[in-house]
Amino acid sequence: MIRRLNLKAWLLLLPALTLLVAFTHWPTLKTFWRSATWAKSDVAPSQFVGLENYELLIEDPVFWQVIQNNFWYAVGTVPTSIALAIGMALWVNGKIRHKGLLRLAYFTPTILPMITVANIWLFFYSPDIGLFDQLLRAVGIDGPNWLGDPDMALGSLMAMTIWKEAGFFMIFYLAALQTLSPELYDAAKVEGAGPWRTFWRITFPLLMPTTLFVLINALLNAFKLVDHLFILTKGGPNNASNLLLYYIYETAFSFLDSYYAATLTVVMLVALALIALAQMLFFDRKIHYR
Amino acid sequence: MLKVEGVSRIFGDKKVVDDLNFAVEDGEFVALLGPSGCGKSTSLKMIAGLEDPNTGTIELDGKDITHLGPGQRKLGMVFQSYALFPHLSVKENILFGLKARKVQKDEQQKRLTSVVDLVGLGEHLEKKPGQLSGGQCQRVALARAIVSEANLCLMDEPLSNLDAKLRNEMRTEIRALQQRLGMSVIYVTHDQVEAMSMADKIVLMNDGRIEQIGLPEDLYNRPATVFAAQFIGSPPMNIIPAGDKLLGVRPEHIRIEDGGMPGRVISCDYHGADTIVLADISSNGDTESLVKLRYPGHALFTAEQNISIHWKPEFEHQFSSSTRTSIDAQPTN
Structure with missing residues (x-):
């Protein structure tokens, strides 16, 4: 009986398990293996080289630039989009007219595919004829070359990412806000707490589970979302806006070096796992879950 | 204040x-x-x-x-x-x-x-x-x-x-x-x-x-209105139509005594310390007029049993049937 139950359980698990193993676990293991091998050409047999690929990586200046870019990209986009998301959620959760329309408006960037968004922003960012430069010219300022200037390119990408992500995160905050009892706010008012204290002592701590969830997703997205690079900068100029995942793509499919690409992928996997783990360990004790 | x-x-x-x-x-x-x-x-x-x-x-x-x-x-x-x-x-x-x-x-x-x-x-x-x-x-x-x-x-x-x-x-x-x-x-x-x-x-x-x-x-x-009379007290005060007035008597003030108003037991509800008796006091031909009364201890009345009920006049309240407010003479003190 028990054995039959077990069999049934395994059969029910099988479809999901097949997909997970075939497309996640097995490729991950293969990537680890591949990062420790090398071959002269596509037809030559690969041979085990130990950590040689990683030595290569340490000496690769582009790798370090990409890591640095990705770091600043995360630092620049994650806290800003979270703060904006909370602000917008508080606003559209309040007593205002046309709440539904506003919520939709904020959510629109999320509905659009990244490629579409990038194309729209390409128009905004175009030198001289783009929206931003035209607006700046109207007030007498010569607009910069948003995507062509190495000092501006990464920042321009960050602005677009914040625009895209804040609305998405707002939805989570909005859902969380609606579970908070209005009596809590009545109590805070009677106790003489102003809006500032109420936010920092009540709303923000009670939103912490959402913030952790959003934070993990935002950080992962900072590494995972690179679709816009294909449209906007292709990582340029001179790798100024190149990010790790895009570099992996370039290495594998433009430079056709799948062994080095595997090595870069391992670095990314480990980094992402560590980020998620650190957040869980650090925040779990500090967050109040209901 | x-x-x-x-x-x-x-x-x-x-x-x-x-x-x-x-x-x-x-x-x-x-x-x-x-x-x-x-x-x-x-x-x-x-x-x-x-x-x-x-x-x-x-x-x-x-x-x-x-x-x-x-x-x-x-x-x-x-x-x-x-x-x-x-x-x-x-x-x-x-x-x-x-x-x-x-x-x-x-x-x-x-x-x-x-x-x-x-x-x-x-x-x-x-x-x-x-x-x-x-x-x-x-x-x-x-x-x-x-x-x-x-x-x-x-x-x-x-x-x-x-x-x-x-x-x-x-x-x-x-x-x-x-x-x-x-x-x-x-x-x-x-x-x-x-x-x-x-x-x-x-x-x-x-x-x-x-x-x-x-x-x-x-x-x-001294309930001021019929609502007050019926909201306070359990079971609520009985309100009995009497001409252009409404009479109110609390169940705990009604006694079962010989020589009072005739009534017919409908049901008994035993609560331990007392029993709530539901009775019909309509005279023949009238529409049903139900009162509840509180009888100390365990009352052994059967349905349809004839009883006689009585209450002291000081326990009687009067309300106007149009305004549903009290028309009791207020005690002067």
């Missing part, structure tokens, strides 16, 4: 609270009593400043507070759901208002210690509300309301989430606490037993209006 004068609240085209007038003396325990939806909670919220009245004024200690923010009114409040901050410890919950009002640290500690002693929460200070029982949460809410040493404490059905036994205990406890601290309290409830047993004064509301204000014994002995 709190004075509420001509206060109304309109939602859409419905007058939820209509021309509310009453006062709370210092140290007085006033119950706002009424069925659900009668506007008592809305009234309390207007006194707290959580709702804005459409008309009227609210005055606390001679100061007009009608449109003041809730935090500036110097009052404490206990909510029906307790409204404890779930992520803060018991201690932080109690101190929340003092911190918001920037009370000195040593003063905070002093008040915390005394309040915690009063409600008996000593060993739970570091716990979160989620780790406490319903009764303990109730105490935290109470402590948070009285720690501010406010002039007036508002309570919105504070016992409705507790089981019957705990409710009885807390009832006594809250009343004792109120008298010990000399607090003024406005206590919203739909439970007549709570109002009768705790309050110095009852404000009985129905459909947004005040039906009667008085001492608990006034409401019981």
